[in-house]
Amino acid sequence: MKRRRNSKLKFEEPSDQSPTTTADFTFTLTRLAVSQICQSIGYKATDSSALNTLTVTTTKFLQSLAGLASSFSNAANRTESNLFDVVNGLQDIALSTSDCFPGGSTVHDVESHCLIKSAVVRNLSDFVKYAPEIPFAKPLPRPERDGSSSGRDLDHEAVTVTRSVEYVPAWLPPFPDASLYSDRCTKDGSDHLWENSVTVIDRENLMDSLKSESCRGRKSGRLPQRRARVRFKMERDCSDGDTRWRQDNDAESGRDVEVKKKIIEEYIHCAGEWPI
Amino acid sequence: MNHGQQSGEAKHEDDAALTEFLASLMDYTPTIPDDLVEHYLAKSGFQCPDVRLIRLVAVATQKFVADVASDALQHCKARPAPVVKDKKQQKEKRLILTMEDLSKALREYGVNVKHPEYFADSPSTGMDPATREE
Numbered sequence: 001m002k003r004r005r006n007s008k009l010k011f012e013e014p015s016d017q018s019p020t021t022t023a024d025f026t027f028t029l030t031r032l033a034v035s036q037i038c039q040s041i042g043y044k045a046t047d048s049s050a051l052n053t054l055t056v057t058t059t060k061f062l063q064s065l066a067g068l069a070s071s072f073s074n075a076a077n078r079t080e081s082n083l084f085d086v087v088n089g090l091q092d093i094a095l096s097t098s099d100c101f102p103g104g105s106t107v108h109d110v111e112s113h114c115l116i117k118s119a120v121v122r123n124l125s126d127f128v129k130y131a132p133e134i135p136f137a138k139p140l141p142r143p144e145r146d147g148s149s150s151g152r153d154l155d156h157e158a159v160t161v162t163r164s165v166e167y168v169p170a171w172l173p174p175f176p177d178a179s180l181y182s183d184r185c186t187k188d189g190s191d192h193l194w195e196n197s198v199t200v201i202d203r204e205n206l207m208d209s210l211k212s213e214s215c216r217g218r219k220s221g222r223l224p225q226r227r228a229r230v231r232f233k234m235e236r237d238c239s240d241g242d243t244r245w246r247q248d249n250d251a252e253s254g255r256d257v258e259v260k261k262k263i264i265e266e267y268i269h270c271a272g273e274w275p276i
Numbered sequence: 277m278n279h280g281q282q283s284g285e286a287k288h289e290d291d292a293a294l295t296e297f298l299a300s301l302m303d304y305t306p307t308i309p310d311d312l313v314e315h316y317l318a319k320s321g322f323q324c325p326d327v328r329l330i331r332l333v334a335v336a337t338q339k340f341v342a343d344v345a346s347d348a349l350q351h352c353k354a355r356p357a358p359v360v361k362d363k364k365q366q367k368e369k370r371l372i373l374t375m376e377d378l379s380k381a382l383r384e385y386g387v388n389v390k391h392p393e394y395f396a397d398s399p400s401t402g403m404d405p406a407t408r409e410e
Contacts, residue, residue, distance in 0.1 A: 026312060026315055026316070029309070029312050030308070030312065033307045033308045033309070033312070034341055036307050037307055037338060037341045037342055037345060038341075038345045038373055040307075040342070041342060041345040041346050041349055042349055042371055043345065043349065043371050043372065043373050044370055044371050044372065045370065045371075045372045045373070046372065046373035047372065047373060047374050047375060049375055050373045050374055050375045050377075050378045051373065053375065053378060053389055054341065054344065054345070054373075054378060057344070057382065057387055057389075058337060058340070058341055059316060061337055061340055062313065062316040062317065062320075062333070062337055063316055063319060063320045064320075065333060065336065065337075066316065066317040066319070066320035066321070066322035066333070067320040067321065067322075069322055070320060070321040070322045070323070079323060080323050080324055080325070081322055081323065081324045081329070082324070082326075082329070083298075083329060083332075086329050086332055086333065090336055121294070121297070123339070124297075124332070124335055124336060124339060125293075125297045125300075127335065127338075127339045127342075128297070128300055128301065128304045128335060129300070131339075131342070133304060133305050134307045135305045135307070136307060136308070136309050140309050140311050140312070170323070170325075171323050
């Protein structure tokens with residue numbers, strides 16, 4: 001008969017499976033902390049399944065406490081939780097044990113609002129006083145904290161939350177990196193003309209390249225840069241019946257000048273500018 | 277009037293005790309790191325810039341785990357040790373956290389953890405090597 005392999009391992013860690021996701025990473029860290037607490041209590045070894053179960057329970061405890069505290073704060077029209085929210089959450093979580101009964105009503109006392117009388121807080125105070133301090137096995141790399149930001153998530157490793165605008169709530173996600181949008185939005189300097197700007201030059205180069213690539217000789221639809229100058233005169237045709245005043249050269253020149261003057265004056269009067 | 281003064285003094289003492297407790301949290305290093313606690317709190321929508329509250333939650337979690345582990349240890353010690361014929365081989369009972377003890381301890385905290393039954397091919401499957409050799 002084959003011997004069954006002993007499944008009881010001493011603080012085992014899955015050596016073959018390194019944490020691939022953030023959830024696995026945080027679960028591994030939590031399991032390490034839980035195993036340290038179990039060792040401080042007096043255990044020499046743990047079952048892997050028992051350790052995993054206790055770790056999952058710990059994470060559920062943390063999340064449920066956070067959810068209760070945040071719900072209490074939201075009920076009071078707040079987004080940031082305070083000490084009262086956390087203590088109320090602890091009271092609700094401790095309902096299954098006898099911790100919450102002594103002094104549980106004093107938390108909701110309108111006159112005193114004394115939290116230290118609550119048995120939950122007193123037990124925690126005694127725990128901090130008398131329990132041995134067990135630091136985490138390996139120090140986590142601590143990033144620099146900004147004064148305004150509190151939730152430095154392990155998901156965002158290289159995010160520096162700098163709240164330059166105070167009116168933006170802290171619970172919103174951070175703005176995208178400025179390099180993603182600043183180049184497009186910034187206007188070119190007003191020193192040079194629009195024709196000499198980068199966008200126009202680039203577009204012209206692109207058009208030239210497209211033109212050279214396409215079949216030559218075909219009209220591209222653009223006007224050639226060198227073209228004959230066009231001159232034109234504005235004249236009033238004062239034809240009276242069959243005769244035209246143009247036949248009279250002398251009178252015509254004089255009338256021409258007068259008509260042109262009148263037209264110019266009318267145009268200036270109407271438009272204010274003569275397009276020369 | 278006198279009663280009001282006494283209640284005022286008591287309230288002042290209580291506030292001082294609470295302030296002292298919150299200050300002591302900054303000197304105490306919980307086993308669960310602050311960053312890890314903040315990660316789980318942020319997942320549930322908890323937001324607070326005060327580090328003392330983060331420490332308070334970490335301490336509360338550590339106390340919860342310690343209480344569960346200590347209850348499971350009591351169950352483990354209360355279990356009768358297996359009878360060994362040869363007294364020389366009698367060893368000190370090795371304290372191991374098992375699912376059996378953990379489920380009993382968690383039941384008191386309202387957490388129902390039931391280890392699934394498994395069917396073995398022989399009666400000695402899964403037993404300790406010492407008892408199997410008998």
